[in-house]
């Protein structure tokens with residue numbers, strides 16, 4: 001299936017993705033009955049304030065724990081809602097607000113569509129809300145796929161079976177396959193095969209030898225048994241099938257590359273001819289697969305993780321036909337479970353959301369269906385959404401802000417004492433080539449080929465998945481479309497795309513508390529300004545710095561400058577390794593941030609805070625204002641830092657905190673704030689801290 005790999009560096013890990021569903025309490029916890037709320041309707045939410053004194057805990061010394069000072073009261077007064085695993089003052093609340101506005105549009109399109117587009121996405125949304133039909137259909141939507149799997153005659157027939165399933169938009173595991181930009185020639189779009197095939201969020205869940213993971217594995221086996229039994233297996237059959245799936249997924253996990261290694265672009269770039277790839281994995285007939293999945297012809301491809309495919313080949317040679325049938329039955333059932341009738345939905349929720357994620361109850365159905373429709377037909381729904389919710393003036397203001405940040409980063413680069421003029425020149429060239437995309441695409445995608453039918457939710461989702469796959473396959477060998485977007489307009493997030501060398505800010509994030517027309521510049525620079533600086537800095541972090549302004553993997557640094565840069569990123573990695581994500585208790589040791597996994601994001605947070613500050617100084621100078629001038633009792637400098645911190649106020653359960661340190665490339669909110677301010681002396685000065693206090697240390701790290 002199609003994958004975007006790590007070309008996009010996002011601002012925050014989106015909730016509701018497979019990655020966000022991570023283990024919490026082990027299986028032994030009680031199992032309250034699950035009941036989906038299919039009837040409630042949302043109410044309008046107030047706009048989140050950009051600068052909120054009532055969110056602060058001013059009894060805390062900002063020089064000791066700035067995050068607690070800026071967010072303490074908010075954290076106390078905003079416990080995690082029961083249908084969430086974590087709750088963020090900015091992202092979660094704005095997302096809920098955006099979804100409410102989207103929901104209004106979808107409800108109206110579902111009942112009284114006025115345009116062909118409304119008819120299409122209205123029907124998609126209605127099919128998701130139609131739980132009565134979903135209930136009546138039960139397992140029916142996947143029976144055709146299961147019949148095809150049952151008819152598999154030999155392991156050699158797997159490639160043809162995978163293409164049959166994928167040509168119907170059905171999930172089937174095994175590996176990821178799609179079209180990506182060539183890392184070393186970003187003007188080319190080439191085929192790419194990558195590791196995949198796992199159901200749990202990371203390879204660690206299968207292979208780490210600890211009581212915690214052992215309990216999760218036991219619970220996963222139980223979950224699979226229940227699902228197979230619900231689908232009609234005898235308990236004995238179900239146990240056998242579950243054991244086979246576990247065996248195959250565990251072997252795939254062992255053959256997979258670790259997340260930290262995948263940050264090194266050289267380690268995930270291996271161009272093979274199709275013939276050589278065939279020699280690497282003789283047990284899988286690639287020519288049969290490639291010629292039947294609806295992609296054009298090609299001679300070479302990037303094999304992201306060759307060891308994974310070597311491992312897959314050994315597995316194909318060794319596992320019996322029955323094991324593969326079980327694995328495939330599981331991939332289809334698991335992949336569609338949350339869209340099936342309540343027996344399957346509930347058991348899927350119980351394991352993947354309750355046990356793995358610590359979420360108590362499902363989100364109300366209107367939220368699930370709003371998200372599903374945005375995910376399936378995002379640019380259809382989004383074009384009507386921006387008409388209502390994105391004023392043209394917002395785009396003009398953003399253009400100005402981005403220009404201010406670009407200038408500040410260029411000034412910052414010129415002043416770096418450790419970098420040679422030669423590398424500085426190349427860095428400035430790359431910076432000048434960064435393109436900005438703000439709000440929404442200039443040209444919308446055409447979804448007219450997606451067949452949507454009322455009462456057919458699973459088929460509609462499969463049609464949308466097939467559309468995405470074909471859209472991706474059609475890129476093979478074509479020129480790159482630089483105007484393409486990787487997020488839908490209502491998304492509350494932002495990203496840097498290393499192959500495009502561009503920064504992208506969907507309309508969904510361009511509102512309070514990130515961006516507010518009515519508030520003083522200091523708060524806006526601390527909010528959206530730091531976000532813009534963060535995305536630009538990704539072009540120059542431990543990963544992005546290996547790519548040039550054209551988006552090509554190429555060393556443009558002198559060896560001495562690369563060495564100095566690495567010493568600086570090492571400082572930051574070591575520093576963040578010391579930040580605690582969850583405390584020790586009982587036999588459970590404390591969990592710490594992984595400084596290597598989060599290095600790019602931490603570098604971007606630190607760089608963003610520094611260059612947005614410089615841009616603020618420039619903006620104030622233009623108006624002949626001082627950074628020490630006061631508004632409502634706080635200096636401009638203090639308002640900048642508080643505005644920044646309040647973007648990251650959050651509550652996350654301990655269980656989620658423990659697990660996100662394994663898979664989330666972002667640090668927890670506390671360290672996104674405290675880590676960045678303690679590396680920036682202007683913070684200590686703004687709050688009158690004494691050198692040596694925690695937020696104003698004697699030694700700190702600086703990359704940009």
Ligand SMILES: [Zn+2]
Pocket residue numbers: 009010011012534535538600601604
């Ligand atoms: Zn980022």
